[in-house]
Amino acid sequence: MAAIELNGLSKQYSGSVMALRGVDLRVNKGEVFGFLGPNGAGKSTTINILLDFVRPTSGTANVLGFDAQADSQEVRRRTGVLPEGYKVYDRLTARHHIEFVVESKDVDDDPEAILERVGLADATDRKAGDFSKGMKQRLTLGMALVGDPDLLILDEPSTGLDPSGVQDVRQIVNEESDRGTTVFFSSHILSQVEAVCDRVGILREGELVAVDTIEGLRDAAGTQATLRVTADGVTDEAIDAVQSLSGVSNASFSDSLLTASVEDGAKMQVVTTLEESGASVSDFETEEASLEELFMAYTGGEQ
Amino acid sequence: MSWVAVARKDFRDAIRSRMFWALAIVFGLLSIGIGGAYGYFTDELARSVPANEAGIGLVFFVQSPITIFIMFISAIICHKSIVGEWEQGSLKLLLSLPHTRSDVILGKIVGRAGVISVPAIGSLVLGLGLGAALLGGSVLTSVDFLAVAAGFLVAILVYIALYVSIFVGVSAITRSSSLAVAGSVALIVLQFFWSIILSILFILLESTFDISGNADWMYLLRMLMPNTAFNEVLNASLSAMTEWPLSANAGDIDAVYASPWVAAVILVLWIVVPVAIGYWRFESADL
Numbered sequence: 077m078a079a080i081e082l083n084g085l086s087k088q089y090s091g092s093v094m095a096l097r098g099v100d101l102r103v104n105k106g107e108v109f110g111f112l113g114p115n116g117a118g119k120s121t122t123i124n125i126l127l128d129f130v131r132p133t134s135g136t137a138n139v140l141g142f143d144a145q146a147d148s149q150e151v152r153r154r155t156g157v158l159p160e161g162y163k164v165y166d167r168l169t170a171r172h173h174i175e176f177v178v179e180s181k182d183v184d185d186d187p188e189a190i191l192e193r194v195g196l197a198d199a200t201d202r203k204a205g206d207f208s209k210g211m212k213q214r215l216t217l218g219m220a221l222v223g224d225p226d227l228l229i230l231d232e233p234s235t236g237l238d239p240s241g242v243q244d245v246r247q248i249v250n251e252e253s254d255r256g257t258t259v260f261f262s263s264h265i266l267s268q269v270e271a272v273c274d275r276v277g278i279l280r281e282g283e284l285v286a287v288d289t290i291e292g293l294r295d296a297a298g299t300q301a302t303l304r305v306t307a308d309g310v311t312d313e314a315i316d317a318v319q320s321l322s323g324v325s326n327a328s329f330s331d332s333l334l335t336a337s338v339e340d341g342a343k344m345q346v347v348t349t350l351e352e353s354g355a356s357v358s359d360f361e362t363e364e365a366s367l368e369e370l371f372m373a374y375t376g377g378e379q
Numbered sequence: 380m381s382w383v384a385v386a387r388k389d390f391r392d393a394i395r396s397r398m399f400w401a402l403a404i405v406f407g408l409l410s411i412g413i414g415g416a417y418g419y420f421t422d423e424l425a426r427s428v429p430a431n432e433a434g435i436g437l438v439f440f441v442q443s444p445i446t447i448f449i450m451f452i453s454a455i456i457c458h459k460s461i462v463g464e465w466e467q468g469s470l471k472l473l474l475s476l477p478h479t480r481s482d483v484i485l486g487k488i489v490g491r492a493g494v495i496s497v498p499a500i501g502s503l504v505l506g507l508g509l510g511a512a513l514l515g516g517s518v519l520t521s522v523d524f525l526a527v528a529a530g531f532l533v534a535i536l537v538y539i540a541l542y543v544s545i546f547v548g549v550s551a552i553t554r555s556s557s558l559a560v561a562g563s564v565a566l567i568v569l570q571f572f573w574s575i576i577l578s579i580l581f582i583l584l585e586s587t588f589d590i591s592g593n594a595d596w597m598y599l600l601r602m603l604m605p606n607t608a609f610n611e612v613l614n615a616s617l618s619a620m621t622e623w624p625l626s627a628n629a630g631d632i633d634a635v636y637a638s639p640w641v642a643a644v645i646l647v648l649w650i651v652v653p654v655a656i657g658y659w660r661f662e663s664a665d666l
Contacts, residue, residue, distance in 0.1 A: 089665065127475055157475035163467040167395035168388070169545040176436065180476040204593040272507045 077141065079105045079227055079258035080126065084135035087282075096119040097282040098135065100226050103275075104262060105226075108253050110269030111262040111280035115377050119262045122279070124229050126260075127157060140226055153181060156220030160231035160262075161163060164212050166205025170196055173215055174222060175208055183223040195217040197242055210234030215247065228252055228259045234268050246272050261289050266371045278374045285374050293370060305334040305351055306359040314353035318346050338362070381478045385486025386493065393456055394623070395496040403498030406448035407505065414441045414506030418513025424556065430517040434524025441506035442531050445499055449569065450534070450606070457546035458563040460487045461661065462553050468664060469645075480662050484551055484654065492543040499535055526620055534613050534660050537646075541605055544650045551657025554664075570604045577601060598637045606643040615639035655661055 079101040087096040096118045105211050120351045125137050128148035137144035137150045147272035161210050164173065174187035191200050194214040199207070204215060213236050220228060230249070234242045249272045264271050269276055270290055278286040286293070309328050318334070319327040323342035328335055336346060343362055350357055393399060417440045421433050461484070464470040473483060507528055511519045518524055546563055553559040577600055578584050581587075616639075 124666065129471065129474060131665065152475060153477040155475075157471075158510070159471040160477055161468045161473045163464075163469040165388070165392050165469060167392050172388075172391060176384060176388045177476060179387065180381055180478060182381075215400070219472070221477075235423075266472060 077105050078102045078138070079140055080109075080260060081138040082122070082135065083138075085122070085132055085137055086209075087118075087125065087130065087287065088133045088179060094282050096125075096132075099279075099282070099284050101277055101284060101287065103368045105258055106253070106256050107275060108259040108261065108273045110273030110276035111260060111263065112264070112266060112269060112276050112371065112375075113262075114264050117264075117375070118281040118282040119264075119279055120231060121282075123160075123229055123260075123262060127152060127155070127159075128261050140320065154225055155229060156225035156235050157218045157223065157228045158228075158230045160235070163368060164204040164207070164215060167203060169201050170207075170215050170218075172198050173219055177219045177222040181291040185224075190218045190221055193221065193248070195241075198364050210238055211239050213237055214241065214244070214340065217245065218262065220250070220367055221252070224255070226255075226257060226259055230261045232261065232263055233261065234263065234265070242268065266368055268341075269280075275346065278371065280375050296370060300337055300339065301343070301362045303336050303338045303346055303362045305347060305350060305357055306332055307334060307355045307357040308332055310334060310350065310355045311353060314350055314355055316350050317353060321345050326357060381422060381476075382482040382486040384476075385473070385482055386490035387480055387515065389460075389487055389490025390493045393491055394497070396434065396456070399456060399494070400450065401450055401500075402448070403502075403588060406444055406452075407498055407502040409444045409448075410441050410502040410506035411509055412589070413444060413496075413507075414510035415513060418510035430514070431521040431523035433514050433520050434511065434518040435527050436505060437510040437518070438524070438531050441503060441510060442535070443447065445502050445535060446538055446606075446613050448502070449495060449499055449538055449609075453491075453539070453542035453546050454563040456494070457487075457491050457543055458550050458559040459556050460491060460547050461550040461657070462556055462559045463550070465666065466556055474666065481658060484547065484658055486497065486660065488540075488543055488654070490646050491540050495539050495543065496536065498534065499539060503535060504591075527617060530617060530620060534609075540607060541609060541650050542595075544654050545605065547616040548653030548655075548657040551661040553654065570606050573604045573607070574601070595637065599641070600643045602645050605646065608642040608649065611639050611642035612646055615642075 082099050082101040085096055085099040085101075086094065088094050091177070099118075099122065111119055111122070121130060125132050126139050126144050128145055128151070131145060140154050142150045144150075144151055153275070168176075170191055171187045172352065174185075174190050178185050178187065186198060188197070191197055194217050196211065196214050196218065199211060204212060213233070217230075218231065228249070230245075233245050237245065249261065253259055253272075259272075261269055261273060264277075273290065275283055275287065275289050276293065288296070306314065310332075313331050315327055318336060319326060321342060322347060323339035324336050326337045327334075334346075334350070338346060343360075347357055347360055414437065417437050421436070450530060461470075463475065470483075474480070478486070511524070516544045545566070549561050549566075553562060578596055580600070602611060
């Protein structure tokens with residue numbers, strides 16, 4: 077069964093561009109799903125629709141078997157959320173915040189145990205207004221964990237956290253995942269989801285441009301490399317000949333340097349072809365594409 | 380019933396506001412001062428006043444700063460109750476929990492009304508207590524005094540519900556804090572100038588400068604403001620309870636609509652309509 081199912085989901089804010097254009101997505105139960113994309117790609121809009129903060133222009137969103145719009149209260153009863161751009165209640169203590177969630181969800185969690193888990197045991201009775209950004213983020217994560225939710229939605233959870241905080245989030249995601257919780261984790265930084273996610277979806281300008289496992293993405297990245305050949309006497313015919321080789325694309329030449337995107341088997345063929353055309357090759361190197369570069373390629377190079 | 384959780388959270392939050400307590404203490408001291416002064420001077424100047432009349436006079440003296448306090452403090456702590464959380468983002472925390480948007484509005488109204496009740500009732504009890512103690516024991520035991528004081532207690536709760544509901548409604552209607560401020564201030568200012576506006580209207584329409592005159596149609600217009608409607612209903616209720624000449628405005632006018640019941644309907648509309656419009660706007664909004 078799907079934890080999240082989006083069908084043709086579109087959203088146009090009044091008088092503005094399309095934030096989402098027909099997104100179809102299925103996140104399985106128990107999965108840790110990374111939702112990636114640059115800022116403004118539509119990640120928050122998607123999450124806001126899952127929580128009924130925002131109503132879709134067309135399409136449907138189904139969460140844990142409930143319609144995200146018609147049965148939103150049921151969805152939120154079973155979901156823990158770390159929203160983006162939230163604010164805590166400055167005058168209330170950490171304990172008050174957790175108690176409010178416990179009461180709202182009608183569960184009987186122990187606030188101290190929750191705060192212990194997110195590393196705020198020392199700050200239980202301090203006012204949240206005096207917290208650092210990282211502590212507020214931990215507090216909100218604690219609020220999301222109340223009531224052992226079936227689904228955790230974490231919108232940019234690493235914002236404001238130091239490396240040890242990021243490590244803690246990762247550990248909590250893993251613990252929750254081990255108890256069968258589905259985790260939907262959004263970020264604009266690939267390396268943050270790489271370590272925890274089973275699958276990732278990449279969103280760009282309101283469209284889902286890739287959904288794959290990290291390994292699938294790595295394979296896709298591994299097949300492409302950039303080849304740089306230093307050579308003299310390279311004619312236009314030689315460049316055409318290189319370009320026409322199978323597994324070679326984007327060949328270009330300037331200042332004695334030929335660059336081309338090549339697949340694994342095609343590197344030596346490029347060099348051979350150049351030499352056969354009369355050019356003198358003095359040096360060549362290849363550079364494997366990293367996952368990060370692939371992500372950049374998908375998202376148009378913005379961060 | 381999840382509005383109860385919202386109300387409790389809101390009460391806890393608002394009651395920790397220092398500015399709220401600063402204002403509450405100023406008005407509390409004001410009511411104690413007024414109660415004390417009334418008790419002291421009435422005792423000095425007019426020993427002949429019957430106990431129950433002195434007592435009823437005391438209640439009226441003490442309640443006036445309290446109602447002014449309620450109107451201002453409601454505007455101050457309620458105008459941002461929805462739109463402020465919206466702008467700042469704490470609404471996302473609130474609504475990521477299983478609350479409906481109507482739970483949020485109702486919880487806010489109950490929570491903030493509860494917060495305001497604490498100093499309002501405290502001021503009433505302290506002001507009346509001091510005044511009555513100075514007037515002497517016979518006032519405290521005069522039945523009319525106790526009945527009127529209890530009536531005022533109920534009236535003050537209604538008055539709190541009225542203004543909290545109006546300003547939470549304004550907060551849910553508007554999409555920016557500055558608009559909410561403007562709307563709240565406009566309503567308060569309009570009430571202060573309402574009788575002047577009506578007098579000008581009277582001069583223009585009746586072609587006379589004798590503004591002590593009273594056209595029938597003015598009753599309805601006068602009752603349009605929440606404060607006048609509230610006072611009309613209050614006076615009518617109290618005159619039914621006591622022998623005191625608390626005749627309502629409606630007394631002088633023959634027209635069918637000149638009835639405290641009309642004022643009561645207007646009062647209910649002020650409690651219900653702004654918050655209903657606010658709910659309608661808030662319910663359909665993208666956060």
